[in-house]
Amino acid sequence: MSSRGSAVVSRTLHRSLTLSSVTGTTDRALELRTLPDYFAREVVEKHPTRPALISRHEKPRPFGGPMSHNLGVTGHLAWDFDEFNRHIDxxxxxxxxxxxxxxxxxxxxxxxxxxxxxxxxxxxxxxxxxxxxxxxxxxxxxxxxxxxxxxxxxxxxxxxxxxxxxxxxxxxxxxxxxxxxxxxxxxxxxxxxxxxxxxxxxxxxxxxxxxxxxxxxxxxxxxxxxxxxxxxxxxxxxxxxxxxxxxxxxxxxxxxxxxxxxxxxxxHSNLLNNGLSIGRSMHITEQDVLCNVPPLFHCFGLVLGNLALWTHGGCIVYPSEAFDPKYIVDAVVEEKCTALHGVPTHFMGVLAEVEKRHHSGEKLHFSRLRTGIAAGSPIPIELMKKLVANLNLHDLTIAYGMTETSPVSFQTTPADPLIKRVETVGKVSPHVKAKVIDHEGSTVPVGTPGEICVAGYLVQKGYWEDEDQTAAVMKKHDEDEDTVWMHTGDEGIMDEEGYLRIVGRIKDIIIRGGENLFPVQIENVLHAHPAIVEASAVSVPDSKYGEVVGAWILCQRGTKLSKEEVRQWVVQSMNPQNAPSWVWFLGEDGITEELPKTASGKVQKHILREWSKDLAKKKQGAVS
Incomplete structure (x- = not known):
């Protein structure tokens, strides 16, 4: 068995846990070199003629210099690692x-x-x-x-x-x-x-x-x-x-x-080792070609994309400067990509483009596509099934992390059971410690929600020249004073095998009559409705219960739902406390057409909560 296979298997052999605390495998040593040293010795020297970078929206030789082989391509920029490195130098x-x-x-x-x-x-x-x-x-x-x-x-x-x-x-x-x-x-x-x-x-x-x-x-x-x-x-x-x-x-x-x-x-250590770890979880080799959709200003594009592939000698494809489903589909097909990254919004756009082309009679082949990463915000189960069925992403992995942890700390692998790949973010990454704690800082039993804390090589050095903000989230705990823990602010539940399920941001939890309701669970139910494209659940102030559920819904074009139908859909699948008391349909009754999001695709729930509070005061959106 290859060393990569051994690493994957070793992550699955795990004694049953009683407490929500795990440590990643250490069978592969951390890489101690700097990024440029590793790149020169392990990538450029070993794979000089392998494709490194294809930028389909740029002309060949955009920066002048010596005549370029350009991988024999005439229509756009295409460099092997030797040419890429000459430009870098x-x-x-x-x-x-x-x-x-x-x-x-x-x-x-x-x-x-x-x-x-x-x-x-x-x-x-x-x-x-x-x-x-x-x-x-x-x-x-x-x-x-x-x-x-x-x-x-x-x-x-x-x-x-x-x-x-x-x-x-x-x-x-x-x-x-x-x-x-x-x-x-x-x-x-x-x-x-x-x-x-x-x-x-x-x-x-x-x-x-x-x-x-x-x-x-x-x-x-x-x-x-x-x-x-x-x-x-x-x-x-x-x-x-x-x-x-x-x-x-x-x-x-x-x-x-x-x-x-x-x-x-x-x-260097943060980024190089995280890139290597991410690529290994995806089984990336020098034969792989990634259509890198997420923006490079974000860790998704820069690390999960660029570094995860380049550290393994793989090729990066930029389909366009900014997100455009048409160019993404063209790139995946024409460059024979084996991997595709994205947040849910990206993938929904790509699926819509594929469906449009199928309806027009165009035949698209995704036989080479096998893997990628879905991250940035929780992945609805129905969306995951469509990606496997329609894009052949049978080895798609789910990654969890945050910018402050380089970013990935948990990730599924193709070897994980399908149910774990749609309901969890996988197991802890190698050389990483993680635990789930309660409000007093104690590690909670498995199956119990709490705040996710992460430690290891991947934790940032700190916020730039901001000691107060750094101290607020990077802390030493009494039982292990040599370890600095990153407090993620995310609520998670770990099972007895060490798989982690994200249930939302701690500040996003809806507390209805003293009971904690988790928006992600409500959103997963809503996304399973055939007429719903996108949904977000937030807290709405309530005089009786303190808070109740409000749901923001984007319906499929040409479909219509009532507020009561949305409520009943949730009641049929969950405890009735989770059913929304308020429902707002995007693009209807003067409501905005899109959810407010960051550039990385995360829904800005603090904005939604303010909108919900204002609309509720006007009695707009109440479920009768």
């Missing part, structure tokens, strides 16, 4: 020429593209810290985020979706418009030294017009230093041995579903 030398040094914060505001991928590795190779920023931020959010972590170099595209970043920056920071590149001085951003623009326009003329908005900006293409005999190469080589595996190399911002984002500090 040329960019690393260019960053050094630009003045980027070890510890500098380099921010990126872009969609999924090759420049993002190059910066991920180039920054790590010179010890700079990549700061991944949500491209949906408005001007004040972007400026505040840059200031929080002291960004020195900002990399942006001219436009993405409805955002025009150069115009946005020029309007918010007018002093920049009259300055020259390389000597920026802006009171609101005292650390900022350079703005670099990556061309994602349709023509050079269009790009030049965009650059007129902010003349202090530098063209990304000018950074690449292709010569290997200059001082930049010498400095690059000298930096390598000074890098340590516990150096912070990435600042990722929390989703902010309940408040202001915080900068999570992640190291």
């Amino acid at each position: 040329a960019l690393a030398r260019g960053l050094l020429t630009l003045g980027v040094r070890k510890g500098d914060r380099v921010a990126v505001v872009m969609g999924n593209n090759s420049a993002y991928a190059l910066l991920q590795w180039a920054c790590a190779s010179i010890g700079a810290i990549l700061v991944t920023i949500n491209p949906a931020y408005r001007a004040h959010e972007l400026i505040n985020t840059l200031k929080i972590v002291g960004v020195s170099h900002l990399f942006v595209v001219p436009r993405l979706r409805s955002s025009n970043y150069l115009s946005m920056l020029g309007e918010a920071l007018p002093s920049l418009r009259g300055q020259a590149p390389g000597s920026l001085q802006e009171e609101k951003l005292p650390d900022l030294r350079e703005i670099v623009v990556v061309d994602n326009t349709e023509s050079l003329a269009h790009f030049q017009r965009e650059m007129e908005e902010l003349r202090c900006a530098v063209d990304f293409r000018e950074l690449f230093s292709w010569r290997e005999d200059g001082w930049e190469q010498k400095l690059h080589k000298e930096i390598g041995p000074t890098l340590k595996n516990d150096d912070v190399i990435n600042l990722q911002f929390t989703s902010g579903t309940t408040g202001a984002p915080k900068a999570v500090s992640l190291t």
